[in-house]
Amino acid sequence: MHQRSGRAGRPVMKNRRGTAWSLEAQPWVPGKAFAEVAGKLGEWGLKAPDTLEPLVRQLVTTVVADGGRHVSLHLAEQTDQVLLLAFSHHPRPSRPQDDDVLARLRELGAASCGTEMTGDGRQVWAVLDLES
Incomplete structure (x- = not known):
């Protein structure tokens, strides 16, 4: 995957499809997030x-629990894999970080995954292999 720096040093996707959604941080949003991702993959x-549905729900549930007002979900596709990144936009989570989230994402089929707390909030991501 090739990236270059864009405005203010932000990564810019090149040579791949991608999209993002800004969602309310509400208990019902993991289902909406799955519907958006599944719809976009179908469109592509x-x-x-x-395992896409439980994986998306796990990512989004994790960042919603941080207690912010909104979350974002980013989707990128390249070479039979998708990257899903959920971002809390809340730098001070209302609960401690869940140390089991990565193990659950791997159980749900993530080829790789990670989490990071930044000054702007928690990021949780997973790479998922697509079916042929």
């Missing part, structure tokens, strides 16, 4: 594995 003509 891609078939996601059966």
